[in-house]
Amino acid sequence: MTKRTTLRLLAATLLAGLNLGAAQAQPAAYPHQPLKWVVPYAPGGTTDVIARQLAQRMGQALGQPVIADNKPGAASIIGATFIARSAPDGYTVGTVDSGTLAFNPAMYASLSYNAEKDFSFIGGLGRMPLVLAVHPAFPAKNVQEFLALVRKSPGSVSSASSGPGSPLHVALELFKQQTKTDILHVAYKGSAPALQDLMAGQVNSMFVDLPPSLSMIKAGKLRVLAVATPQRLAILPDVPTMAEAGVPGYEAYAWQGLVGPAGLPAPVLERLNKELVTALKQPETRAKLEEIGIQPMPMAPQQFADFVRSEQKLWAGVIKAANIRLD
Numbered sequence: 405m406t407k408r409t410t411l412r413l414l415a416a417t418l419l420a421g422l423n424l425g426a427a428q429a430q431p432a433a434y435p436h437q438p439l440k441w442v443v444p445y446a447p448g449g450t451t452d453v454i455a456r457q458l459a460q461r462m463g464q465a466l467g468q469p470v471i472a473d474n475k476p477g478a479a480s481i482i483g484a485t486f487i488a489r490s491a492p493d494g495y496t497v498g499t500v501d502s503g504t505l506a507f508n509p510a511m512y513a514s515l516s517y518n519a520e521k522d523f524s525f526i527g528g529l530g531r532m533p534l535v536l537a538v539h540p541a542f543p544a545k546n547v548q549e550f551l552a553l554v555r556k557s558p559g560s561v562s563s564a565s566s567g568p569g570s571p572l573h574v575a576l577e578l579f580k581q582q583t584k585t586d587i588l589h590v591a592y593k594g595s596a597p598a599l600q601d602l603m604a605g606q607v608n609s610m611f612v613d614l615p616p617s618l619s620m621i622k623a624g625k626l627r628v629l630a631v632a633t634p635q636r637l638a639i640l641p642d643v644p645t646m647a648e649a650g651v652p653g654y655e656a657y658a659w660q661g662l663v664g665p666a667g668l669p670a671p672v673l674e675r676l677n678k679e680l681v682t683a684l685k686q687p688e689t690r691a692k693l694e695e696i697g698i699q700p701m702p703m704a705p706q707q708f709a710d711f712v713r714s715e716q717k718l719w720a721g722v723i724k725a726a727n728i729r730l731d
Contacts, residue, residue, distance in 0.1 A: 434494055434672055438469040442498030444483025446476040450615040450698070454529055454660060455499050457692065461683035466675075479569065479730070480504045481516060488522035492665040494672035497526060501660045502571050506715040510723040511569045511730045519716065524668035525709040527680045528701030529660040530693055532613035533633045534575050535643070537626040539605045547629050547649035550609070551583060558586035564598040564610040567591050569730050572598075574719060575611040575632065575656040577726040582654055602626065613658045614639070614697025632656040639697060659701065659715075661708055677705050 441459045445451045452474065459470035475483040484504045490496035500523070509519045517523075536547065544550035554561045565573035568591045580587055590607050592598035595616050602610045603625045611632070618639070620626050630649040631637050646654040662680055664673070683689055684702040693700055703711065 434675065435466050435468045437495060438471055439463070439466070439494070440473050440496045440498075441470050442483050442487050442496065443472050443474045444476060444480035444499060444501075444504065445474070447474050450532065450613075450696075451499055451501065451660060453615075453696075454693070454698065457689065458529065458662075458680065458683050461686065461689060462676075462679045465679045465682060479508060479567075481508065485516040487663060488517040488665055490665045492524070492667035492669075494664065494668055494676065497662055497664045497676065499529065499660055500663050502658055502715060502719070503569070505661075505712050506719045507569055507571070507574060507723065508730075509716065510720040511728050513729075513731050520713075522666050523663040524666055524673055525705050525712065526662040526664060526668075526673060527677045527705060528703040528708050528711065529662055529680075529684070530698040530701050532615055532658040532660075532698055533631055533637060534572070534611045534613055534656045534658065535617075535621075535631045535640070536579070536609065536629045536646075537602065537612050537617065537621065538609045538629060539602060539607075540624065540627050541605060542608055542627070544629070545627075546644075547646070547651060550629055551585060551650075554583075554585045554587055559588050561609065562588040562590050562607045564590045564592055564602055564607040566595040566598055567593060569723075569728055571613070571656075571658040572611045574722060574726075574728070577728070578656060578722045579611070579651070579654060581722065581725055583651060599626075611656065618697045639694070661701070661703075661712070673705055 441455055443452050443455045456472050459472055463470035475486055480501060480503055483498060484500060487496060487498040505519045508515060538544060544553055563576050565576060573589060573591065576587065576589060598610060599617060599620065601607050603620065617626060621628055628640060628643045630646045631640060631643050632646055632655055634645065634655060636645055681702040684700040690700050
C-alpha cells in the first residue's frame with residue numbers, strides 16, 4: 405500500500421467518523437417522549453374534563469402520551485406559574501383561562517407570572533357561555549322583571565358566584581355596570597355550593613356557566629332568564645339573548661386556552677396548534693363538548709394571543725370600576 409493510498413484511507417475514515425458524530429448529534433424528532441398537560445384545577449371539574457379529552461386525542465396524533473397533571477390552587481396561579489417556569493421544549497403545556505390571563509393581572513398587584521410575556525400561546529380550547537339563572541320560585545320571569553325588582557329595592561336582590569374575582573363574579577359586575585343597578589354579591593368557595601344555595605332559594609340569582617348547571621336547568625331546578633351570548637344557544641333554543649331581553653351589548657363567557665412556556669420553537673408551536681385544532685374539529689370531540697355546554701374555540705397561535713389581549717383590556721376596566729382586589 406502506497407503512502408498516498410494510506411492517507412486517503414485515513415481521510416475517509418476520519419470523514420466517516422465526523423459524519424457519524426454529526427448524525428448522532430442531530431436532535432430527535434419532536435416529540436420523542438411523553439408530554440405533560442398541566443391542569444390548574446382539581447380532577448373531575450370542567451377544566452379537567454376538557455384537558456383529558458383533548459390530551460387523549462392529541463396524544464394519538466403526536467405518537468406520544470399527553471398526560472394530565474393537576475396542580476390546583478390559588479385561582480390557577482400555581483399551575484400557571486409551573487407552566488411559565490418549565491423548559492420551553494414542548495414537553496410541558498397547560499390550560500389557562502379567563503381568570504389566569506384576563507382577571508388575575510388586574511386583581512393582583514404582584515403575580516408569580518407575567519400574563520403577557522411568560523407564555524407561548526398555542527390555541528383556544530373552549531368557551532363556556534354564561535346564563536342568568538334564578539330560583540324557580542323567584543317572581544321575575546324575564547330580565548326586565550328582574551331589573552324592575554332590583555331597581556325597586558337596590559341591594560336586596562342577591563346574586564351568587566363561585567368566589568371573588570371568578571368569571572361568574574366579574575360577569576355580575578359587568579351586568580351591574582351596564583344596567584346601572586345595585587345587586588348584592590354573595591361569594592362562595594366554588595360553583596357547587598353556590599348552585600346548591602340557589603336551588604334551595606338561599607340566594608335569588610346567579611350568572612352560571614353551562615357545564616356544571618345544564619342538568620339542573622333541564623330538570624327545572626333553575627330558571628334561565630337570558631343567555632349572555634350574541635345568538636341564542638342551540639342547547640337552550642327558547643331562552644332569549646341579553647340583547648333580546650333588553651340589555652344590548654352584554655356578552656360574557658368563561659373561556660380556556662392552551663399555552664406553553666415562552667420561547668417555544670416555531671416548529672413545535674405549529675405542530676401543537678395543528679394537532680389541537682384538528683382534535684377540536686373532530687365531530688366526535690365537538691359533539692361531546694357541545695352536549696355539556698362547551699363551545700369549541702379553535703384558533704391559530706396569533707389569533708389566540710390577540711384574543712387574550714382583547715380580553716385583558718375589556719375585563720381590566722370592569723375589575724377596576726368594581727374595585728376587585730385579591731392581594
